[in-house]
Amino acid sequence: MKTNRIRVLIVDDEPLARAGLRHLLGQDPEIAVIGEATDGAAAVRAINTLLPDLVLLDVQMPELTGLDVVREVGADNMPAVVFVTAYDEFALHAFEVDAIDYLLKPFDDERFAQALARAKRYLRSVDLAELRGRLGSLIGNYYQRLVVKSAGSTHFIRVPDIDWIEAADYYSKIHVGGRAHLIRETMSSIEEKLDPRKFFRVHRSAIVNLDRIVEMQPFVRGDYVLILQDGTRLKLTRSRRERLEEILGQAL
Numbered sequence: 001m002k003t004n005r006i007r008v009l010i011v012d013d014e015p016l017a018r019a020g021l022r023h024l025l026g027q028d029p030e031i032a033v034i035g036e037a038t039d040g041a042a043a044v045r046a047i048n049t050l051l052p053d054l055v056l057l058d059v060q061m062p063e064l065t066g067l068d069v070v071r072e073v074g075a076d077n078m079p080a081v082v083f084v085t086a087y088d089e090f091a092l093h094a095f096e097v098d099a100i101d102y103l104l105k106p107f108d109d110e111r112f113a114q115a116l117a118r119a120k121r122y123l124r125s126v127d128l129a130e131l132r133g134r135l136g137s138l139i140g141n142y143y144q145r146l147v148v149k150s151a152g153s154t155h156f157i158r159v160p161d162i163d164w165i166e167a168a169d170y171y172s173k174i175h176v177g178g179r180a181h182l183i184r185e186t187m188s189s190i191e192e193k194l195d196p197r198k199f200f201r202v203h204r205s206a207i208v209n210l211d212r213i214v215e216m217q218p219f220v221r222g223d224y225v226l227i228l229q230d231g232t233r234l235k236l237t238r239s240r241r242e243r244l245e246e247i248l249g250q251a252l
Contacts, residue, residue: 015038060086142195159195191207
């Protein structure tokens, strides 16, 4: 780590969250906030141009999530990272193992100070190559469960229990046992974190659990319809059918 102040980039799509982080960082004379990014794409540009020592990186953002930012920049090129998350309890264990630290919103000043102190220790004593290796391991992991919060309730969903996933603008609708849960994450982001041996994107707006497919019927113009165990019917394009056959390892 350089002998001068630690150069920090703040990445969060919520203005109040950025202001809060900026205020807390401003109280530390060893810290210099060199910039802010309001979304994942801006974060990638800022990391590549500003070259910060440390990034406070929000996990849940539209378009590109915090993990997507790591993928775009590349684990080998990432600075040190402290993740910030509002409700991704399912990922906290991975963060504890593979990242410098995480901050679970809402956090207090004491918890922030602990995370920042830990980041300082890492920057002073740990080879960044080791940290980048941990990030590379993190973004290679698949989801094991999802945590969905709505109307004051928290739902813990095991990934194998998911029937299918439906696109809903910047959100995704998780269908499980006849119920639907809305999660603030894009289809592309979710798809990257699902085991491709278990889940398949049948078209732009739907991902299906392969274990739930019971039948496939011809539709029109070479397309097909997949019928799931719960009776759901999903369109399957001709081009995607060929890839599905490869994954299943048999003719359908």
